[in-house]
Amino acid sequence: MVGEKTPLCITIPVMELFWQHPPGILHELHQNIKGFWL
Secondary structure (H helix, E strand, O other): OOOOOOOHHHHHHHHHHHHHOOOHHHHHHHHHHHHHHO
C-alpha cells in the first residue's frame, strides 16, 4: 500500500508540525476535552 513505507524523514516532521500546530478542528477538540475535565 502507498504510505506504508513513508520515510521517517517526512513522517516525523509532519507529525511534529501537527502536534505543535494542530489544525483548527483538533485545537477545538483539545479545548473541549480540557474544558470537560476541568
